[in-house]
Protein backbone atom coordinates (compact mmCIF):
# COMPACT_ATOMS: atom_id res chain seq x y z
CA UNK A 1 0.00 0.00 0.00
CA UNK A 2 1.20 3.51 -0.83
CA UNK A 3 0.04 6.41 1.35
CA UNK A 4 0.57 10.11 0.72
CA UNK A 5 -0.16 12.41 3.63
CA UNK A 6 -0.61 16.08 2.71
CA UNK A 7 2.37 15.91 0.34
CA UNK A 8 3.46 19.39 -0.70
CA UNK A 9 6.36 20.54 -2.87
CA UNK A 10 7.37 24.11 -3.52
CA UNK A 11 10.03 25.23 -5.97
CA UNK A 12 10.91 28.84 -5.23
CA UNK A 13 7.58 30.64 -5.10
CA UNK A 14 5.65 27.96 -7.00
CA UNK A 15 3.72 25.21 -5.23
CA UNK A 16 3.77 22.34 -7.72
CA UNK A 17 2.27 19.70 -5.41
CA UNK A 18 -0.36 20.92 -3.02
CA UNK A 19 -1.43 18.92 0.06
CA UNK A 20 -1.88 15.65 -1.83
CA UNK A 21 -3.54 12.97 0.22
CA UNK A 22 -4.25 9.57 -1.32
CA UNK A 23 -3.95 5.82 -0.85
CA UNK A 24 -2.92 3.28 -3.48
CA UNK A 25 -4.19 -0.18 -2.60
CA UNK A 26 -2.76 -3.57 -3.54
CA UNK A 27 -4.47 -5.86 -6.02
CA UNK A 28 -5.52 -3.21 -8.54
CA UNK A 29 -3.81 -0.98 -11.06
CA UNK A 30 -4.10 2.65 -9.98
CA UNK A 31 -3.72 5.26 -12.69
CA UNK A 32 -2.09 8.53 -11.66
CA UNK A 33 -3.50 10.96 -14.12
CA UNK A 34 -3.07 14.64 -14.83
CA UNK A 35 -2.31 17.05 -17.65
CA UNK A 36 1.31 17.93 -18.51
CA UNK A 37 2.98 19.67 -15.61
CA UNK A 38 0.32 18.61 -13.09
CA UNK A 39 2.94 17.31 -10.66
CA UNK A 40 2.83 13.55 -11.29
CA UNK A 41 6.58 13.04 -11.66
CA UNK A 42 7.31 15.30 -8.71
CA UNK A 43 4.89 13.30 -6.55
CA UNK A 44 6.41 10.00 -7.66
CA UNK A 45 9.89 11.30 -6.94
CA UNK A 46 8.76 12.24 -3.43
CA UNK A 47 7.21 8.79 -2.90
CA UNK A 48 10.58 7.32 -3.87
CA UNK A 49 12.59 9.61 -1.64
CA UNK A 50 14.31 11.28 -4.61
CA UNK A 51 12.81 14.68 -3.81
CA UNK A 52 12.19 15.87 -0.28
CA UNK A 53 8.65 17.17 0.29
CA UNK A 54 8.39 20.76 1.51
CA UNK A 55 5.81 19.38 3.92
CA UNK A 56 3.83 16.19 4.36
CA UNK A 57 5.13 12.65 4.05
CA UNK A 58 4.52 9.35 2.33
CA UNK A 59 4.91 5.66 3.05
CA UNK A 60 5.21 2.50 1.00
CA UNK A 61 4.31 -0.70 2.81
CA UNK A 62 3.94 1.33 6.01
CA UNK A 63 7.37 3.02 6.03
CA UNK A 64 9.17 5.80 4.21
CA UNK A 65 10.89 4.50 1.07
CA UNK A 66 14.34 5.55 2.25
CA UNK A 67 14.06 3.37 5.34
CA UNK A 68 13.56 0.11 3.39
CA UNK A 69 16.73 -1.95 3.84
CA UNK A 70 16.57 -3.53 0.35
CA UNK A 71 14.47 -1.11 -1.68
CA UNK A 72 14.68 -2.98 -5.00
CA UNK A 73 12.86 -5.93 -3.48
CA UNK A 74 10.18 -3.68 -1.96
CA UNK A 75 9.55 -1.13 -4.69
CA UNK A 76 10.23 -1.27 -8.40
CA UNK A 77 10.31 2.13 -10.06
CA UNK A 78 10.49 3.52 -13.55
CA UNK A 79 11.04 7.24 -13.79
CA UNK A 80 11.04 9.40 -16.88
CA UNK A 81 14.72 10.26 -16.94
CA UNK A 82 16.89 7.44 -18.17
CA UNK A 83 19.69 6.62 -15.81
CA UNK A 84 21.48 3.87 -17.69
CA UNK A 85 25.15 4.04 -18.62
CA UNK A 86 24.97 4.19 -22.44
CA UNK A 87 28.07 2.06 -22.96
CA UNK A 88 26.67 -0.84 -20.93
CA UNK A 89 24.64 -3.68 -22.35
CA UNK A 90 21.13 -4.31 -21.03
CA UNK A 91 22.38 -7.49 -19.39
CA UNK A 92 25.29 -5.74 -17.65
CA UNK A 93 23.09 -2.88 -16.50
CA UNK A 94 20.69 -5.33 -14.84
CA UNK A 95 23.53 -7.46 -13.45
CA UNK A 96 25.08 -4.36 -11.84
CA UNK A 97 21.75 -3.60 -10.15
CA UNK A 98 21.29 -7.24 -9.17
CA UNK A 99 24.70 -7.32 -7.46
CA UNK A 100 23.68 -4.52 -5.09
CA UNK A 101 20.86 -6.72 -3.75
CA UNK A 102 22.29 -10.25 -4.09
CA UNK A 103 19.81 -11.01 -6.87
CA UNK A 104 20.89 -14.04 -8.97
CA UNK A 105 21.72 -14.03 -12.70
CA UNK A 106 18.71 -16.28 -13.35
CA UNK A 107 16.40 -13.46 -12.23
CA UNK A 108 18.18 -11.03 -14.60
CA UNK A 109 17.59 -13.46 -17.45
CA UNK A 110 13.98 -13.88 -16.39
CA UNK A 111 13.18 -10.14 -16.40
CA UNK A 112 14.97 -9.66 -19.74
CA UNK A 113 12.70 -12.36 -21.09
CA UNK A 114 9.59 -10.80 -19.48
CA UNK A 115 10.44 -7.47 -21.08
CA UNK A 116 11.02 -9.05 -24.49
CA UNK A 117 14.69 -8.03 -24.45
CA UNK A 118 16.44 -11.40 -24.56
CA UNK A 119 17.57 -10.89 -28.18
CA UNK A 120 18.90 -7.40 -27.36
CA UNK A 121 20.41 -8.32 -23.99
CA UNK A 122 23.99 -7.98 -25.16
CA UNK A 123 23.56 -4.80 -27.19
CA UNK A 124 24.82 -1.52 -25.81
CA UNK A 125 22.08 0.64 -24.38
CA UNK A 126 23.17 3.67 -26.43
CA UNK A 127 21.80 1.90 -29.51
CA UNK A 128 18.39 1.33 -27.92
CA UNK A 129 15.20 2.92 -29.23
CA UNK A 130 12.97 4.83 -26.81
CA UNK A 131 10.70 1.79 -26.57
CA UNK A 132 13.59 -0.58 -25.84
CA UNK A 133 14.80 1.84 -23.17
CA UNK A 134 11.34 1.75 -21.59
CA UNK A 135 11.36 -2.05 -21.66
CA UNK A 136 14.77 -2.06 -19.98
CA UNK A 137 13.49 0.36 -17.33
CA UNK A 138 10.53 -1.92 -16.67
CA UNK A 139 12.82 -4.97 -16.51
CA UNK A 140 14.89 -3.12 -13.88
CA UNK A 141 11.75 -2.24 -11.92
CA UNK A 142 10.75 -5.91 -11.85
CA UNK A 143 14.23 -7.17 -10.95
CA UNK A 144 13.69 -7.44 -7.19
CA UNK A 145 10.23 -9.03 -7.59
CA UNK A 146 8.81 -6.09 -5.60
CA UNK A 147 5.41 -5.88 -3.92
CA UNK A 148 4.99 -2.30 -5.13
CA UNK A 149 5.55 -0.80 -8.58
CA UNK A 150 5.70 2.91 -9.36
CA UNK A 151 5.93 3.58 -13.07
CA UNK A 152 6.06 7.04 -14.61
CA UNK A 153 4.54 7.07 -18.12
CA UNK A 154 5.59 3.49 -18.92
CA UNK A 155 3.88 3.43 -22.33
CA UNK A 156 6.00 6.36 -23.56
CA UNK A 157 7.70 5.34 -26.77
CA UNK A 158 6.21 1.85 -26.90
CA UNK A 159 4.75 0.56 -30.15
CA UNK A 160 1.21 -0.92 -30.16
CA UNK A 161 2.52 -4.39 -29.31
CA UNK A 162 4.49 -2.86 -26.43
CA UNK A 163 1.45 -0.94 -25.17
CA UNK A 164 -0.58 -4.13 -25.12
CA UNK A 165 2.29 -5.92 -23.38
CA UNK A 166 2.51 -3.32 -20.62
CA UNK A 167 -1.27 -3.37 -20.06
CA UNK A 168 -1.30 -7.14 -19.71
CA UNK A 169 1.79 -7.07 -17.51
CA UNK A 170 0.40 -4.44 -15.12
CA UNK A 171 -2.94 -6.21 -14.84
CA UNK A 172 -1.27 -9.53 -14.04
CA UNK A 173 1.11 -7.92 -11.51
CA UNK A 174 -1.89 -6.39 -9.73
CA UNK A 175 -3.78 -9.70 -9.89
CA UNK A 176 -0.85 -11.24 -7.97
CA UNK A 177 -1.69 -8.82 -5.17
CA UNK A 178 0.93 -6.16 -5.88
CA UNK A 179 0.41 -2.43 -5.52
CA UNK A 180 0.73 -0.80 -8.94
CA UNK A 181 0.80 2.97 -9.45
CA UNK A 182 1.21 4.09 -13.04
CA UNK A 183 1.17 7.65 -14.32
CA UNK A 184 -0.11 8.96 -17.61
CA UNK A 185 -1.49 12.13 -19.12
CA UNK A 186 -3.75 10.07 -21.38
CA UNK A 187 -7.19 9.21 -20.06
CA UNK A 188 -7.81 6.82 -22.95
CA UNK A 189 -4.76 4.78 -21.95
CA UNK A 190 -5.64 4.72 -18.27
CA UNK A 191 -9.24 3.73 -18.97
CA UNK A 192 -7.92 0.54 -20.56
CA UNK A 193 -5.25 -0.19 -17.97
CA UNK A 194 -6.36 1.07 -14.57
CA UNK A 195 -9.25 0.19 -12.27
CA UNK A 196 -8.75 3.08 -9.92
CA UNK A 197 -7.76 6.65 -10.74
CA UNK A 198 -6.02 9.35 -8.75
CA UNK A 199 -6.41 12.50 -10.85
CA UNK A 200 -4.47 15.69 -10.18
CA UNK A 201 -4.31 19.13 -11.75
CA UNK A 202 -1.85 21.88 -10.82
CA UNK A 203 -0.65 19.72 -7.96
CA UNK A 204 -4.06 19.34 -6.34
CA UNK A 205 -6.20 16.23 -6.00
CA UNK A 206 -9.16 16.47 -8.37
CA UNK A 207 -10.57 12.95 -8.05
CA UNK A 208 -9.81 9.67 -6.30
CA UNK A 209 -12.24 7.30 -7.91
CA UNK A 210 -12.86 4.24 -10.06
CA UNK A 211 -13.18 4.37 -13.83
CA UNK A 212 -16.80 3.22 -13.51
CA UNK A 213 -17.61 5.90 -10.94
CA UNK A 214 -16.02 8.60 -13.08
CA UNK A 215 -18.32 7.64 -15.95
CA UNK A 216 -21.30 7.76 -13.60
CA UNK A 217 -20.51 11.15 -12.11
CA UNK A 218 -19.74 12.56 -15.54
CA UNK A 219 -23.33 12.03 -16.55
CA UNK A 220 -23.51 8.27 -16.75
CA UNK A 221 -24.65 6.14 -19.60
CA UNK A 222 -27.57 7.20 -21.77
CA UNK A 223 -29.47 5.84 -24.74
CA UNK A 224 -30.07 7.74 -27.95
CA UNK A 225 -33.45 6.96 -29.52
CA UNK A 226 -34.79 8.28 -32.81
CA UNK A 227 -38.49 7.79 -33.55
CA UNK A 228 -41.20 9.56 -35.53
CA UNK A 229 -43.40 9.26 -32.39
CA UNK A 230 -41.07 10.97 -29.91
CA UNK A 231 -43.84 12.48 -27.79
CA UNK A 232 -45.61 9.11 -27.42
CA UNK A 233 -42.40 7.28 -26.49
CA UNK A 234 -41.48 10.02 -24.06
CA UNK A 235 -44.76 9.55 -22.23
CA UNK A 236 -44.42 5.76 -22.24
CA UNK A 237 -40.91 5.87 -20.78
CA UNK A 238 -41.57 8.50 -18.11
CA UNK A 239 -41.08 7.13 -14.61
CA UNK A 240 -39.07 7.49 -11.44
CA UNK A 241 -35.34 7.98 -12.12
CA UNK A 242 -35.83 8.38 -15.87
CA UNK A 243 -34.65 11.64 -17.43
CA UNK A 244 -35.35 12.37 -21.08
CA UNK A 245 -34.18 15.24 -23.22
CA UNK A 246 -35.63 15.94 -26.63
CA UNK A 247 -33.40 16.78 -29.58
CA UNK A 248 -34.16 17.67 -33.18
CA UNK A 249 -35.87 15.35 -35.66
CA UNK A 250 -37.45 12.90 -33.23
CA UNK A 251 -34.29 12.34 -31.19
CA UNK A 252 -34.50 11.52 -27.49
CA UNK A 253 -31.63 11.07 -25.04
CA UNK A 254 -32.77 8.83 -22.21
CA UNK A 255 -30.96 8.54 -18.86
CA UNK A 256 -31.96 6.13 -16.13
CA UNK A 257 -33.03 3.10 -18.14
CA UNK A 258 -31.40 0.84 -20.71
CA UNK A 259 -31.79 0.15 -24.41
CA UNK A 260 -33.45 -3.24 -23.82
CA UNK A 261 -36.25 -1.66 -21.77
CA UNK A 262 -36.76 1.13 -24.29
CA UNK A 263 -36.88 -1.39 -27.15
CA UNK A 264 -39.44 -3.57 -25.33
CA UNK A 265 -41.62 -0.58 -24.44
CA UNK A 266 -41.56 0.72 -28.01
CA UNK A 267 -42.41 -2.72 -29.44
CA UNK A 268 -45.26 -3.27 -26.98
CA UNK A 269 -46.88 -0.04 -28.14
CA UNK A 270 -46.01 -0.37 -31.83
CA UNK A 271 -43.81 2.74 -31.74
CA UNK A 272 -41.37 2.48 -34.68
CA UNK A 273 -37.72 3.15 -33.89
CA UNK A 274 -35.23 4.51 -36.42
CA UNK A 275 -32.31 4.29 -33.97
CA UNK A 276 -31.62 2.84 -30.51
CA UNK A 277 -28.00 3.41 -29.45
CA UNK A 278 -26.52 2.99 -25.96
CA UNK A 279 -23.99 5.78 -25.29
CA UNK A 280 -21.33 6.06 -22.65
CA UNK A 281 -19.91 9.42 -21.83
CA UNK A 282 -16.45 9.84 -23.27
CA UNK A 283 -13.92 9.38 -20.47
CA UNK A 284 -11.67 11.75 -22.38
CA UNK A 285 -14.38 14.39 -22.09
CA UNK A 286 -14.89 13.63 -18.38
CA UNK A 287 -11.16 14.05 -17.81
CA UNK A 288 -11.06 17.32 -19.74
CA UNK A 289 -14.08 18.65 -17.84
CA UNK A 290 -12.40 17.74 -14.57
CA UNK A 291 -9.03 19.24 -15.42
CA UNK A 292 -10.03 22.20 -17.61
CA UNK A 293 -9.29 24.68 -14.85
CA UNK A 294 -5.89 23.20 -14.22
CA UNK A 295 -4.32 22.67 -17.61
CA UNK A 296 -0.88 24.21 -17.51
CA UNK A 297 -0.09 24.17 -21.20
CA UNK A 298 -3.16 24.89 -23.28
CA UNK A 299 -3.39 24.80 -27.06
CA UNK A 300 -4.85 27.95 -28.54
CA UNK A 301 -8.48 27.53 -29.60
CA UNK A 302 -8.71 26.72 -33.31
CA UNK A 303 -9.46 29.72 -35.48
CA UNK A 304 -12.92 29.70 -36.99
CA UNK A 305 -14.42 31.69 -39.80
CA UNK A 306 -12.73 33.35 -42.73
CA UNK A 307 -9.41 35.13 -42.19
CA UNK A 308 -9.79 38.88 -41.74
Ligand SMILES: Nc1ncnc2c1ncn2[C@@H]1O[C@H](COP(=O)(O)OP(=O)(O)OP(=O)(O)O)[C@@H](O)[C@H]1O
Nearest residue numbers: 011016034035036037038039040041042043184185
Ligand atom coordinates in the same frame (compact mmCIF):
# COMPACT_ATOMS: atom_id res chain seq x y z
N1 LIG B 1 13.40 20.82 -10.18
C1 LIG B 1 12.41 21.67 -10.45
N2 LIG B 1 12.54 22.99 -10.27
C2 LIG B 1 11.54 23.84 -10.54
N3 LIG B 1 10.33 23.46 -11.00
C3 LIG B 1 10.13 22.17 -11.22
C4 LIG B 1 11.14 21.18 -10.96
N4 LIG B 1 10.64 19.96 -11.26
C5 LIG B 1 9.38 20.15 -11.70
N5 LIG B 1 9.08 21.47 -11.67
C6 LIG B 1 7.77 22.05 -12.07
O1 LIG B 1 6.77 21.39 -11.36
C7 LIG B 1 5.61 21.24 -12.16
C8 LIG B 1 5.18 19.79 -12.15
O2 LIG B 1 6.12 19.04 -12.92
P1 LIG B 1 6.01 17.45 -13.06
O3 LIG B 1 7.15 17.01 -13.95
O4 LIG B 1 5.93 16.84 -11.72
O5 LIG B 1 4.64 17.29 -13.82
P2 LIG B 1 4.04 16.02 -14.55
O6 LIG B 1 2.62 15.93 -14.13
O7 LIG B 1 4.89 14.82 -14.33
O8 LIG B 1 4.09 16.47 -16.07
P3 LIG B 1 4.32 15.63 -17.45
O9 LIG B 1 3.04 14.88 -17.75
O10 LIG B 1 4.54 16.75 -18.43
O11 LIG B 1 5.50 14.77 -17.24
C9 LIG B 1 5.94 21.81 -13.52
O12 LIG B 1 5.41 23.11 -13.60
C10 LIG B 1 7.44 21.84 -13.53
O13 LIG B 1 7.89 22.88 -14.33
